Amino acid sequence: MKIIQSHDIQSKLMDVILKAKKELVIVSPYVNLTYSKQVSAALIAARNRGVSIDFYIRDDATNHLSKEQVLSMGITPRLIPNLHAKLYFNELTGIISSLNLLSSSIGNSIEIGGQLETAEELDELRLFITQFIAPHEVGRAAAPDPNAWMKDAAKPPIKKTQTPEIKHSRQQEFGSVLADFLAAKVDRNTHIDGHQDGSLTIRAVGNTFTVQVENTRLVSNQLALIAVVSGSEADRFLAKASAHFTSPDYVRFIQRGGKGHYDLLKATRKEKLSAKSLEELPQAEKQKLLPEIAKFLKEVQAYKADYRS
Missing domain, CATH: 3.30.870.10 (Endonuclease Chain A)
Known part of the structure; x- marks a missing residue:
């Protein structure tokens, strides 16, 4: 500086x-x-x-x-x-x-x-x-009920024809579609930045998140959702995680940052994606990921609110 x-x-x-x-x-x-x-x-x-x-x-x-x-x-x-x-x-x-x-x-x-x-x-x-x-921020929405998603999931699906919004989403990058979805469902002040490696940085609900597809010698086409947490929040993860993180489709763990780096809460998707990057996914798969990512953000928000209380 x-x-x-x-x-x-x-x-x-x-x-x-x-x-x-x-x-x-x-x-x-x-x-x-x-x-x-x-x-x-x-x-x-x-x-x-x-x-x-x-x-x-x-x-x-x-x-x-x-x-x-x-x-x-x-x-x-x-x-x-x-x-x-x-x-x-x-x-x-x-x-x-x-x-x-x-x-x-x-x-x-x-x-x-x-x-x-x-x-x-x-x-x-x-x-x-x-x-x-x-x-x-005054007027910021309170932490959501993490079980609300389970109640919504239990409702019978509604058949819909292709709406103008869906048609429009086919012409946009995934990060742009995700930003609109999160602004409507999670936080109106959501901001998303895309990076050359295909990952997305999300700033919403008072925190920073990363969405990326991991491809290494050990894993391929694996979606990872990552949230920044404090050291104290990381320490309480084993005792408090089950109360806030309910989806059986993800494996969650704490990744310690070490000196000069932040601790992270990481969720990896059990079911592999069909492509090596978010943009290469078929439209139906992209649409399926939108509520999953939104749910992760809400769960993290509730987890952090529980710690503050």
Whole structure:
């Protein structure tokens, strides 16, 4: 990380906003850009070009102006009690700063910041959001009943003709279809990134997940669903797992991260896939995976909520 001097912070902030193509995360407890039209215009432009914007502000009875400011830009603020952190990043770079998005801070205050320089630093920032900020959002849905899926599965299937939505899904990449499905069924703020190796990174329900097809000397065409967990959550897995993870179709275990790496909760699918990558799967198989992945996310959410309680 590189130190940003006070006179450079606004230009670095503008770079983050203007260069965002897919993802933009703004964490600023207080917002008032009445006299900083350049910043507000850049945020509106990012929204208009289809950038997914998560804008976190402080939930406080005296902070109504910040909420009004964000709403005036056509962005729905995400309200976080006791928020004090200030950070800004897109899919490629970001900054951590003492700067609130206030005209007085941008134009007059003495501030300092740090410029992210590596992909690893950016991943650390994303993990900070999913572990320490997003879970506290006011209005976030409570942890689901993990047995609700079993009740739904017991209902007789309904025969349907091919809907426009299904036809549309045939023309989209699996990650895009999965993002829409999870946004509708699990978390409206779901964000998914695809990688060159065919894996998907999902950020939803306050956590980071990975979906990948594993092909090694020992296994082939094996779907793996992975969630980041804390060390304490990993320690309680043997005692608590059976209460939250109910599907007999997956084998679950904890993969310890070791020094410098996070512990992971991993679920591997017993039934092998018919292809070596998600995109190569036939449409019917892709459709079958959507609720399975959604169920895993909900189970992890419930497991973590049980730990916090």
